[in-house]
Structure formats: C-alpha cells, structure tokens
Amino acid sequence: QVQLVESGGGLVQAGGSLRLSCAASGGTFTLYNMGWFRQGPGKDREFVGAVTWTGRSTYYADSVKGRFTISRDNAKNTVYLQMNRLKPEDTAVYYCAAAQSRYAINSREEGNYDYWGQGTQVTVSS
Numbered sequence: 001q002v003q004l005v006e007s008g009g010g011l012v013q014a015g016g017s018l019r020l021s022c023a024a025s026g027g028t029f030t031l032y033n034m035g036w037f038r039q040g041p042g043k044d045r046e047f048v049g050a051v052t053w054t055g056r057s058t059y060y061a062d063s064v065k066g067r068f069t070i071s072r073d074n075a076k077n078t079v080y081l082q083m084n085r086l087k088p089e090d091t092a093v094y095y096c097a098a099a100q101s102r103y104a105i106n107s108r109e110e111g112n113y114d115y116w117g118q119g120t121q122v123t124v125s126s
Helices: none
Strands: 003-007 010-015 018-025 033-038 046-051 057-060 069-071 080-085 091-102 115-116 120-125
Touching: 003 091, 003 115, 018 033, 018 091, 018 120, 033 069, 033 080, 033 115, 046 069, 046 080, 057 069, 080 091
Parallel strands: 010 120
Antiparallel strands: 003 018, 018 080, 033 046, 033 091, 046 057, 069 080, 091 115, 091 120
C-alpha cells in the first residue's frame, strides 16, 4: 500500500510559479510511474502529466506543455510538479497518483493509477 501526500499548493498571481511536491511512503517508489491530475471548480478531473519510474521520460497535456515540468527524486521518494506562467484556468485541486510501470505514461487513464493523494489546492488570481 502506497501513501501519497501532496504539498506546496497555495494562492499565486497570474504569471507566477509554484512547485508542488508529492511524497510517497509504504511501498517501493521505483515500481511506479507517477502522474499529476487536477480538478478545477465545476470540472471533471483531468490529466496534467506523468513521469516514468526512472524519471527519464515525461508526458504532458497540451494545456500545460511548456509551462509545467514533472520530475522525481527516487532517493527521496518524491515527485514534483513545477508550474510556471500560471493562468487563472490552472486553478484546481492537484492530485498525484501512482501507476504500475507497465502502463504507458501517455495513456492518461485514471484507471491505470492505483494510488492517489488527497490533493492540494492551487488558486491563480488574475
């Protein structure tokens, strides 16, 4: 059983940056690809991006490509989401999730992710 805890959310002005962290415990971190999802007010949860268990490959939704960067530190059992040039439409609860490494990171399927964090709120003001 893997536990995931996100942190780093908050209020930021449009154009600003935030870095979210997701700390994993209770399992072998390197068995999992890690994904980030978000759910804005009144919206369905959507895929943001993912990173392979090695950290060598990443994949992003078009809406965040070029602005967001996912990385991981396997020694610290932590995955990061660096968010730059934030826009009001990035306002959402952000979730990290773990998927077995056999799943491709570009699949975007929530069903591939076995473990989820509780989420952290990001609010971008205009």
